[in-house]
Amino acid sequence: MGQLRLLLQVAFRNLFTSKINILIGGIIFFGTLLVVVGGALLDSMDSAMSRSIIGSVAGHVQVYSDESKDELSLYGGMSGEPDLAVVDDFSRIKPVLEKHPNVKTVVPMGTSGALITSGNTVDLTLARLRDLYKKRQTEGESPALRESIDSVKGHVRQMVSLMEEQRAKSRELLTAAAQDPVEVESLARARTDAFWNAFEEDPFGSLEFLENRIAPQLPDGDLLDLRYVGTDLDAFQKSFDRMEVVDGQAVPAGKRGMLMSKFFYENFLKLKSALRLDNIKQERDVNQKRIDADPTLQRWVKENQTQTREILFQLDPVKTRQAVERLQKVLGSQEPSLEKLLSEFFTTTDDNFDTRYQQFYAELAPLLDLYRLRMGDSLTITAFTRTGYVQSINVKVYGTYQFKGLEKSFMAGAINLMDLMTFRDLYGYLSPERKAEITELQKGSGLKELDRGSAEEALFGEDSGNTLVADATPGLIEESTVFEGGLGALAREDLVARVYSQQEIEQGEALSAAVILKDPEQLDQTMAELRESTQAAGLKLRVVSWQQAAGIIGQFVLMAKLVLYFAVFIIFVVALVIINNAMMMATLQRVREVGTMRAIGAQRSFVLSMVLIETVLLGAVFGLGGALVGSGIMSALGSAGIPAGNEALYFFFSGPRLYPTLSAGNLIAAFVIVLLVSAISTLYPAFLATRVSPLQAMQTDE
Amino acid sequence: MSLKSLLSAAAVTAALLSAPVALALEPAVMTQMLATIDDRQRNGGDYKALIYLEQKEKDKTDNVREAFVYRRDADDKLMILFSKPKTEAGKGYLRMDKNLWSYDPNVGKWERRTERERIAGTDSRRADFDESRLAEEFDPTYEGEAKLGKYTAHKLSLKVKPNVDVAYPVVKLWVDKDSTNILKREEYALSGRLMRTALYPRWKKIFSESKGADVWFPEEIRIYDEVEKANSTIILIKSVDLRSLEANLFTKAWLESKSR
Helix, strand or coil: CHHHHHHHHHHHHHCCCCHHHHHHHHHHHHHHHHHHHHHHHHHHHHHHHHHHHHHHHHCCEEEEECCCCCCCCCCCECCECCCCCCECCHHHHHHHHHCCCCEEEEEEEEEEEEEEECCCHHHHHHHHHHHHHHHHHHHCCCHHHHHHHHHHHHHHHHHHHHHHHHHHHHHHHCCHHHCCHHHHHHHHHHHCHHHHHCHHHCHHHHHHHHHHHHHHHCCCCCEEEEEEEEECHHHHHHHCCCEEEEEECCCCCCECCEEEEHHHHHHHHECHHHHHHHHHHHHHHCCCCCCCCCHHHHHHHHHHHHCCHHHHHHCCHHHHHHHHHHHHHHHCCCCCCHHHHHHHHCCCCCCCHHHHHHHHHHHHHHHCCCECCCCCCEEEEEEECCCCCEEEEEEEEEEEEEECCCCCCHHHHCEEEEEHHHHHHHHCCCCHHHHHHHHHHHHHHCCCCCCHHHHHHHHHCHHHCCCCCCECCCCCCCCCCCCCCCCHHHHHHHHHHCECCHHHHHCCCECEEEEEECCHHHHHHHHHHHHHHHHHCCCCEEEEEHHHHCCHHHHHHHHHHHHHHHHHHHHHHHHHHHHHHHHHHHHHHCHHHHHHHHHCCCCHHHHHHHHHHHHHHHHHHHHHHHHHHHHHHHHHHHHHCEECCCHHHHHHHCCCEECCCCCHHHHHHHHHHHHHHHHHHHHHHHHHHHCCCHHHHHHCCC | CCHHHHHHHHHHHHHHHCHHHHHCCCHHHHHHHHHHHHHHHCCCCEEEEEEEEEEECCCCCCEEEEEEEEEEHHHCEEEEEEEECHHHCCCEEEEECCEEEEEECCCCEEEEECCCCCHHHCCCCHHHHCCCCHHHHEEEEEEEEEEECCEEEEEEEEEECCCCCCCCCEEEEEEECCCCCEEEEEEECCCCCEEEEEEEEEEEEEEECCCCEEEEEEEEEEEEECCCCCCEEEEEEEEEECCCCCCCCCCHHHHHHCCC
16 A cells, blocks of 8 residues: 555656656647547537437338338438338338337338429410410300400510510521521511410410420420428327428328428529529628628629529519519619619629618519419429339428428428328329239230340241231221220319328328337337337338438448547557657666666566556546546537538538537546556556666666 | 543452442432331321330339320321320320420329430330331431341441431431331430330331321330340330321310310
């Protein structure tokens, strides 16, 4: 005991005596700081991200068919949507999962995606006019209908004259040969009074002329990638507490419909000029950027000045006149051309931006459709079904929603929510009757299946029996009855109005199911038990945690952790070498001291303990210093929060700021690592020190 | 020996040394051949066919349909209207001028499509159903003779003419020497990548009153996707009817009315 005290005294005395010790201490100090801060940050990010993933779509546990080819990846995989086998009947797996005492709710799901086409502006307007004429055909003309027809007709006429203006401009740039004479002639015809005077005589014929000859001259249609999660919307809303409806309303219980992500709605469906103004405002207000200094903002301003076509084509003659008047007033100008007025209006600088922004929303926006889709409108989604058929469905968009804290996250924002019935239709499940019908058709064809490799020989060889010259039996094809009683229109109305019972929603396919737990701490145990119980019930299911279910995203924190641990490992290996070297030097410096100690009777074990204790004390003192400073940094960060510098980080931070916390675990881990490294790196120098003999010490020169 | 005779001697020698060149068809002859192929399939009046369409894809249920194909060759109009299975009935495509429209009665909407569009999600394209317009759309070069099973064929390489919109800009054709029917057609992307191979093992002809001659059609077309190797499509033309069609048939309104 006395010896230990002596050793400690020596160690304390030597702590700050040599520069080498300060160097070693410094390394230990920064090492500890890194482990404490880095570890705590990663742990905090891990838990923030788990909140993002669990709270948005994954739940704690996901369950899906074990016959799936790919692994579940709720946010999409590297090569698009994962290939999952269908769970035929969700109502069979739900009770099995719900039986577990730790399971709170089970929500059926399926993710998929489709490309939606916006159509070009002229096409869309002509489609509106066509619908109005169809309405007139079935319901007869009313003054209100007449007014609508005339207004849209005026709008189309305005578009034609805008197109003519643009053509005139491009004529200056193009040679006559580069212009299609048919297009020029069609445009000229659509400009004549004669064409418009004769419009009513054959409205559908006139429309087809405009659709086929005029609309293709303005190819401005967009393709949008729409990702959706089909789910029991009611159960989803109750189970995922981060979800909130922003505009419009939730889809009424049991009805078909869609909730569009607010993020998606804003970024992909908003009028581009308005979106650019919003983006400039955000960059200026939130990120303190300035137009005169930032090239991106300058590009947006430039685009707003030059890309005014979307606005020009949106306005009918009445609204165009209003827009011109308002802009003239705002700008104090007499310019009659809306295009030039818009270009001047959008010439924004840091000085006038806020005024122009406010003027845009006060004066221009009321005349415009700010969004390509309004709440309550139908969206046509066309998707390739699992079986390869193309399926189109109109889905009513009831509102927009967001996940609290993840408003700006692209990951969470890409997900649109859809009712399960529509999802199933788009996913394309073949009912037994449909399968039978297909088999019947195939049989009727009398075709042989041929392998690609041998097809040419089989079809053209001597034994093929095929001939290139033969007389066909003249056929009389009667199709008059085939299409009668088509279900199209009927189905459209029926689907929108229909209310599905909970049983109908649950008895059917789903691709996966989200399981929300009462006590998330027992995740692993619950998963193991769910695996057992589903197996016992004869269900071939895979049970995975939220982290696995999130696919690549879920692996992100794991990867980040591995990278940090690897960095720490490298730092400590380097530290080990440096400490080792430094200790060697320190030991060599103390040969006389050690020799003297040995001469006056110190045992080898005493020398060994002395060196070891010195280093461990060094480690403890500087480690403690590092841990203290680290804790200080973490508590400062914890109260101020780390801002999510870019929008991708919102998801990983589970909100606009990450408020990291420090756990006792982080401190203990850092401490243990530091002490171990210090001790290991001292072993060899300590061993060398024990070999010093008094004789050797006396022979050493100072 | 004059220069002229020297040159002709050299030409004869070159021709003898490279046999295939000697047999090469003149461009005019090739264009004539394409025109013949086009003309034989053209009716002049109206044309209606009942077809069967089957698409095979890896790991998927076969995609099977029946459809009516309507053509009015005089003004380049085409309409494809699906009739079976029941869920597909009333869906259709309408080609007018350079526009390809698709219609789905389930949503009551028209959508503009392109030449590259896969018809109803199969490996077939609009041109597989439309009037043959090879001479009008392509410039040919001769690639020699080739054997295909029991047939000997002229192999032509076709390149699309400027400003013509087709699904594939480069096409290789195997044309049977005896019957002048197409046996095989390879279609390439601009990059030179082979995209599709189509085989035409059976051709039939039927007398047309309006044309006063035979109209030819391939009874069976087998299309192999060369990108997704496991995918293939078969088109069967089950019967052909050459009676006149309703005057307003090739309009959006007519197609819409079929599913009301």
